[in-house]
Amino acid sequence: IGTTPAKQESWKFLGTLVSAATVGAVIFILNEAYGFVATPEQPNPMVAPQANAMAAIIEPLMAGSGVSWMLLGIGAIIAILVNWLGISPLAFALGMFIPLPLNTPLVVGGLLNHWINKSSKDKALNNARHQRAILISSGFIAGAALFGVLGALIIFLTGNGEVLNLNLWADPHGTGAQIVALFAFIGLLAYFVWETKRAKKED
Incomplete structure (x- = not known):
């Protein structure tokens, strides 16, 4: 294709630098817009369970305040027992520390995945269908991430944390908002199932 190893390595290094700069900028914008830890300025921070879990482990080590080795040991024993029972320790651990609002879509996705894999006697x-489901799910995740960053960028540039609030409901956590969100979620699932069922063996 008209390239050389030197050019390939140069572009790889450039890609690494651009990726690192992009990730750093995104984390900075998210922290400024939403925050990761509850503070007087950010009373409702963005949920970051994995980052907070790692921070809970690393912070005592760095601060020298002592680590709860007993809890870590209990966790290791539970992981061994879960693995012995044939359950993925990683999936079990994610289910334990990820908040329920984030965990519920994971459970629904797992059930859908099981149903899709058993929806036909034809393995092919x-x-x-499984491959198309993975593609659609990846698109959902990427789209949600992009719009989340876009929203954070708008908040960061305007300096107004309520700029994205359309004030459709007096109480964003009230019954009306939850019902609309539930119907939107059901509609998303319906599209997911419909699009997945369109897959053919030749795809």
């Missing part, structure tokens, strides 16, 4: 068709 099931595999095609």
